[in-house]
Amino acid sequence: MSCGLTFRAxxxxxxxxxxxxxxxxxxxxxxxxxxxxxxxxxxxxxxxxLTPEREASxxxxxxxxxxxxxxxxxxxxxxxxxxxxxxxxxxxxxxxxAGRGAVLTHDGAAELDASIMDGHSLRAGAxxxxxxxxxxxxxxxxxxxxxPHVFLIGSGAEEFALAQGLTLVPNEYFRTPERERxxxxxxxxERAGGAKTSATGTVGAVALDxxxxxxxxxxxxxxxxxxxxxxxxxxxxxxxTYARNGVCAVSATGHGEYFIRLAVAHDICSLVAYxxxxxxxxxxxxxxxxxxxxxxxxxxxxxxxKGSIVMDFNSPGMFxxxxxxxxxxxxxxxxxx
Amino acid sequence: MYAIAIHxxxxxxxxxxxxxxxxxRLRAxxxxxxxxxxxxxxxxxxxxxxxxxxxxxxxxxxxxxAGRGAVLTRGGTVELDASIMDGRSLRAGAxxxxxxxxxxxxxxxxxxxxxRHVLLVGSGAEEFALEHGMSLVANEYFRTEERARxLAIVRxxxxxxxLIPVPGGTVGAVALDxxxxxxxxxxxxxxxxxxxxxxxxxxxxxxxTYARNGVCAVSATGHGEAFIRAVxxxxxxxxxxxxxxxxxxxxxxxxxxxxxxxxxxxxxxxxxxxxxxxxxxxAEGMFRGCRDSRGRNEVALFRDP
Numbered sequence: 241m242s243c244g245l246t247f248r249a250x251x252x253x254x255x256x257x258x259x260x261x262x263x264x265x266x267x268x269x270x271x272x273x274x275x276x277x278x279x280x281x282x283x284x285x286x287x288x289x290l291t292p293e294r295e296a297s298x299x300x301x302x303x304x305x306x307x308x309x310x311x312x313x314x315x316x317x318x319x320x321x322x323x324x325x326x327x328x329x330x331x332x333x334x335x336x337x338a339g340r341g342a343v344l345t346h347d348g349a350a351e352l353d354a355s356i357m358d359g360h361s362l363r364a365g366a367x368x369x370x371x372x373x374x375x376x377x378x379x380x381x382x383x384x385x386x387x388p389h390v391f392l393i394g395s396g397a398e399e400f401a402l403a404q405g406l407t408l409v410p411n412e413y414f415r416t417p418e419r420e421r422x423x424x425x426x427x428x429x430e431r432a433g434g435a436k437t438s439a440t441g442t443v444g445a446v447a448l449d450x451x452x453x454x455x456x457x458x459x460x461x462x463x464x465x466x467x468x469x470x471x472x473x474x475x476x477x478x479x480x481t482y483a484r485n486g487v488c489a490v491s492a493t494g495h496g497e498y499f500i501r502l503a504v505a506h507d508i509c510s511l512v513a514y515x516x517x518x519x520x521x522x523x524x525x526x527x528x529x530x531x532x533x534x535x536x537x538x539x540x541x542x543x544x545x546k547g548s549i550v551m552d553f554n555s556p557g558m559f560x561x562x563x564x565x566x567x568x569x570x571x572x573x574x575x576x577x
Numbered sequence: 578m579y580a581i582a583i584h585x586x587x588x589x590x591x592x593x594x595x596x597x598x599x600x601x602r603l604r605a606x607x608x609x610x611x612x613x614x615x616x617x618x619x620x621x622x623x624x625x626x627x628x629x630x631x632x633x634x635x636x637x638x639x640x641x642x643a644g645r646g647a648v649l650t651r652g653g654t655v656e657l658d659a660s661i662m663d664g665r666s667l668r669a670g671a672x673x674x675x676x677x678x679x680x681x682x683x684x685x686x687x688x689x690x691x692x693r694h695v696l697l698v699g700s701g702a703e704e705f706a707l708e709h710g711m712s713l714v715a716n717e718y719f720r721t722e723e724r725a726r727x728l729a730i731v732r733x734x735x736x737x738x739x740l741i742p743v744p745g746g747t748v749g750a751v752a753l754d755x756x757x758x759x760x761x762x763x764x765x766x767x768x769x770x771x772x773x774x775x776x777x778x779x780x781x782x783x784x785x786t787y788a789r790n791g792v793c794a795v796s797a798t799g800h801g802e803a804f805i806r807a808v809x810x811x812x813x814x815x816x817x818x819x820x821x822x823x824x825x826x827x828x829x830x831x832x833x834x835x836x837x838x839x840x841x842x843x844x845x846x847x848x849x850x851x852x853x854x855x856x857x858x859x860a861e862g863m864f865r866g867c868r869d870s871r872g873r874n875e876v877a878l879f880r881d882p
Binding site for chain 1: 662667668669673674692693694695696697698699700701702704705772773774775776777781782783784787801802805806807808811812815816819820839
């Protein structure tokens with residue numbers, strides 16, 4: 241038919257349009273904002289040291305991690321699943337100091353720490369000093385979901401991993417030639433009297449899902465040339481990781497000892513909850529006033545209950561990325577780019 | 578003004594299950610720890626030295642779950658955790674899962690003062706202890722007959738509260754010295770029959786221990802997992818500092834609302850910058866004591882003294 245539509249077809253089309261618009265409006269009112277941010281560590285990353293190829297490769301990895309988490313949220317998944325997925329991608333990428341490619345201790349081994357927190361129930365899980373768990377963030381999640389505990393360390397954490405059916409990997413899995421060279425350089429500078437070791441590359445994620453649930457996760461290999469048994473802020477709930485629905489979710493990176501002493505992640509949330517600061521103001525006060533005052537450096541990614549993302553640092557740069565349902569997509573390394 | 582408060586654990590400890598002699602021994606143990614810390618303050622010593630001294634006495638006393646007489650893990654060994662914080666500098670030191678350090682609070686203090694770190698765990702912490710001239714002791718040093726019986730009872734499926742051979746729990750101290758410096762310290766063996774590697778709130782700065790000059794010093798005891806999730810010790814301090822709550826209000830809110838909301842119980846001792854001590858608990862009892870330069874000197878076990 242040249243006019244294109246029978247009466248019946250027209251009625252069907254109208255009904256369909258009505259449904260579609262009803263669906264769209266229902267969608268618009270029901271759909272809550274979803275958002276995710278990830279970091280791959282803050283620290284001294286001199287622009288000169290970062291070749292264009294390396295920079296492109298890091299940006300691609302951050303993109304992959306944020307997209308992996310976002311995909312979970314977009315399919316209606318939980319913020320817990322989203323941060324787990326994003327951190328897993330960063331752990332598997334040897335460019336970051338977590339999982340494969342983690343920095344090496346003084347003894348040349350990788351010792352990994354991770355934590356996760358559910359802002360809905362305030363449940364949390366953390367592991368420290370594990371040497372044979374491919375994805376420490378998954379073990380932290382298992383501690384939270386399948387044990388009465390929050391924090392398991394060392395071989396006890398690995399026994400728990402085995403009991404939960406995780407396969408352990410040899411410590412060599414984590415070691416890369418680049419980290420071996422880094423350790424050698426750190427030892428040389430230590431012998432020369434300069435004991436300062438860098439703590440770059442910790443990874444983390446914060447997310448808000450459709451149900452308004454916040455979650456945070458952090459994973460790290462700690463500091464290059466660290467003493468066996470040294471634990472930083474990453475597995476410490478309240479220091480490196482914290483989440484509370486309606487308030488905020490935070491994952492931190494930097495000089496861990498300072499973050500522990502100031503309970504950085506929890507402090508940011510408390511400034512939002514009790515002093516009525518915006519998330520941006522709270523992060524600014526904790527990083528640029530309190531942390532800087534104590535001499536610590538690093539950065540955080542944070543997300544509030546409305547989906548506002550803040551990524552800030554008092555170091556030269558922080559590998560970071562963010563994505564939300566309002567269309568924000570961002571990948572950056574330095575303050576301005 | 579100077580002051581000190583201590584605790585020897587909070588928990589389900591029905592008075593009728595503790596003989597008058599046992600109660601007397603506990604009171605004596607608490608009093609001697611309190612006096613050890615107070616003596617430091619009295620002669621002008623620092624709050625850090627005072628809390629270290631008090632906790633050391635409690636660690637050495639097999640009645641309490643710290644140092645000698647600590648509870649046993651599922652594997653029948655002792656794994657100890659401790660932490661300390663200096664309210665003046667906000668420096669802190671902590672150790673977890675050490676098995677051969679006689680006084681874990683002293684190792685935590687060494688970590689604070691002689692390392693660039695805050696938390697050292699396991700054999701790495703013990704290597705550090707050796708490097709700093711500490712002599713290690715056999716794990717058997719910590720083990721007592723009473724704790725072995727307790728482990729057997731728990732393994733047989735009874736609740737600890739039903740038959741308590743040794744009632745004492747996690748220990749801790751908070752102090753204010755003449756210079757206005759606050760300090761806090763906590764030490765524990767954790768939970769009876771705990772999984773190897775399980776760490777509670779005691780060595781977690783912000784959870785089991787926190788101190789900040791001008792605000793307060795806090796040491797907690799109880800269901801450690803809940804205290805970690807609530808960031809309990811730091812939360813008390815931030816409520817005083819950022820929300821203007823009194824120390825008592827801040828402590829009560831954390832215990833009754835935040836810890837309570839997580840279905841858990843425990844106790845907190847805290848002291849503010851003017852030397853006011855708060856010793857509060859939601860469990861049936863908390864072994865505790867406080868002493869100050871205004872003449873307060875008391876030791877108590879249950880809700881009614």
